[in-house]
Amino acid sequence: KIGKVLKHGSTIKTQRDAKLTMVCKEGRPISLTREGSFPVELWKDSCNTSHASVSTKYFQYIWDQLYGRSDDYKRDHPEGYSTISEAPVRGNDEKEILITGSLDTVNYASDHFRVSWSASFDHSGPYIFVVKNTKTKKQVYLDSNKMNTRSLYLLKKYMKPGNSYSWTVSCRETGPVEGGVINYVPVKTVSQHILRLRKATTVPEEMAAQYFRIGYMLQQDHYLADAYTYFRKAALTDPSTPFYSEMLSEFVAKFKLAD
Numbered sequence: 001k002i003g004k005v006l007k008h009g010s011t012i013k014t015q016r017d018a019k020l021t022m023v024c025k026e027g028r029p030i031s032l033t034r035e036g037s038f039p040v041e042l043w044k045d046s047c048n049t050s051h052a053s054v055s056t057k058y059f060q061y062i063w064d065q066l067y068g069r070s071d072d073y074k075r076d077h078p079e080g081y082s083t084i085s086e087a088p089v090r091g092n093d094e095k096e097i098l099i100t101g102s103l104d105t106v107n108y109a110s111d112h113f114r115v116s117w118s119a120s121f122d123h124s125g126p127y128i129f130v131v132k133n134t135k136t137k138k139q140v141y142l143d144s145n146k147m148n149t150r151s152l153y154l155l156k157k158y159m160k161p162g163n164s165y166s167w168t169v170s171c172r173e174t175g176p177v178e179g180g181v182i183n184y185v186p187v188k189t190v191s192q193h194i195l196r197l198r199k200a201t202t203v204p205e206e207m208a209a210q211y212f213r214i215g216y217m218l219q220q221d222h223y224l225a226d227a228y229t230y231f232r233k234a235a236l237t238d239p240s241t242p243f244y245s246e247m248l249s250e251f252v253a254k255f256k257l258a259d
Contacts, residue, residue, distance in 0.1 A: 005072040010040045019204045027060030029203045055201050058216055096120040097169050097177040104180040105222045108152050109190045113225035116149040116256040117169050127171050134164040149256050159184040190226055208238035
């Protein structure tokens with residue numbers, strides 16, 4: 001059962017054609033694919049890991065997220081589950097434009113995704129949004145309006161695949177604030193990267209779990225638009241598992257997307 005914590009002394013009993021994956025808190029996945037009775041103690045040494053690969057970090061993340069939502073955690077931590085929010089990029093003086101640090105690098109090829117920001121004060125006037133080629137320093141886009149997001153899909157026509165672009169935001173009360181870098185990559189590059197991620201683990205996966213794992217790894221590699229696509233696939237493929245829809249909602253809220 002997803003989110004079930006297996007304690008010392010537990011025994012797992014599986015039927016024919018069983019497919020079960022357990023995750024150690026150290027980030028090591030362990031699979032069962034045959035019928036039998038298996039004491040948890042069998043794997044106490046199998047959880048040891050001496051390196052932090054991308055797969056290990058992913059499964060450690062899964063442990064943290066599922067354990068934080070488990071009945072065991074809620075019973076031992078009645079104050080509730082909390083996560084550390086990302087520190088924003090600071091603006092100037094007391095009045096600031098705030099940009100999440102996850103937008104410092106975005107690898108983008110297609111699909112809908114937005115860069116966004118907020119103000120630490122009540123701002124009703126326009127924001128100045130500027131995009132420049134990072135190599136030539138040439139300005140390729142400038143816009144002024146009250147919106148606090150910009151669609152990368154609509155910016156595509158001002159960019160060329162293989163080039164990198166920096167973006168800044170400013171308003172009357174602040175100077176320009178560096179938003180980050182947009183690497184406009186060919187669609188083929190993303191497709192090849194996703195293919196590698198599909199093969200990154202030999203652990204048996206349900207389709208929704210695979211979609212979510214790929215989405216997580218894409219997010220770590222700064223392919224945020226594609227991560228959003230795979231998080232949505234996971235939530236739609238298995239709507240009976242709240243974890244996928246909850247994580248999708250967190251992603252949407254973090255980047256001010258509309259789902």
